[in-house]
Amino acid sequence: MSQTAIIGAGVMGETLLSGLVRAGRRVDHLLVGEKRPERAQELEERYGVAVVGNVEAATKADTVALVVKPQDMGEVLEEIAGALRPGQLVVSLAAGITTAFIESRVPDGVAVVRVMPNTPALVDEGMAAISPGSHCSEEQLGEAEALMGSVGKVVRIPERQQDAVTAISGSGPAYIFFVVESMIEAGVHLGLPRTTATELVIQTLVGSGKMLRETGTHPTVLREQVTSPGGTTAAALRELEVHKVRAAFLAAMEAARDRSRALAEGS
């Protein structure tokens, strides 16, 4: 089995690491590059994985997953470029960073795949979109697909769609949690105990998600089925339209897409 290194084990890096361990990947086939000693010790204790320097991780691994912030990507690539060799696969999970950015900083013959994952990977319900760089073979793209497939669903997309994907599924869990928070607070405002409001909202979310996935019915139809003529749902939806929630979602996701583009330019 080949060696996989994860450089940058924060929220997303640890999510990937934990998923690979859950999926049965042997920890002696995993390496983590992490610079803070206390974090390194925490990860070693939690997963039994070897935490090493970035250069050692890049040298020993066949696949190197880069999960540092976009702003740290240039520095990390400069550090590990000398350790990389043709035939290795670099998989970047960073928002905004293009395969061209990485390819221009690593030796010729190193394959690059850009991935936009999301945090539900922590419960094996991730959504990842992957795009190959300019000299990535089908086999190497398949390796990246298998890597992300161990923690959820994977789709292949043209790289030009990655900023939009980042705005939708990459950042998406945060919008959903924001809606959940808002509904719980509303329930408390209406006089429900917080624990009751929380249970109601979470089960409503899970049930609605399951309906979407399992029935394959369009969300508009599912919404119409809830909306009895002259009833409570119609009254609520009217307020959401009055408060321009649909327009707010569009503006929010345009902002996320634009931020992803800006990250590519180093800002």
Ligand SMILES: NC(=O)C1=CN([C@@H]2O[C@H](COP(=O)(O)OP(=O)(O)OC[C@H]3O[C@@H](n4cnc5c(N)ncnc54)[C@H](OP(=O)(O)O)[C@@H]3O)[C@@H](O)[C@H]2O)C=CC1
């Ligand atoms: N969080 C999310 O939902 C998603 C994140 N991503 C992408 O994942 C990447 C990481 O994001 P996230 O996990 O949220 O951020 P975090 O800040 O939680 O994680 C970044 C990690 O990188 C480490 N790091 C920084 N510099 C180095 C270095 N030189 N060598 C090794 N490790 C280093 C940090 O260590 P330290 O704390 O010690 O600085 C930290 O542990 C980003 O590029 C982001 O765009 C993509 C999709 C979803």
Ligand SMILES: O=C(O)[C@@H]1CCC=N1
């Ligand atoms: O907020 C961010 O920049 C990262 C990328 C997508 C989700 N989190």
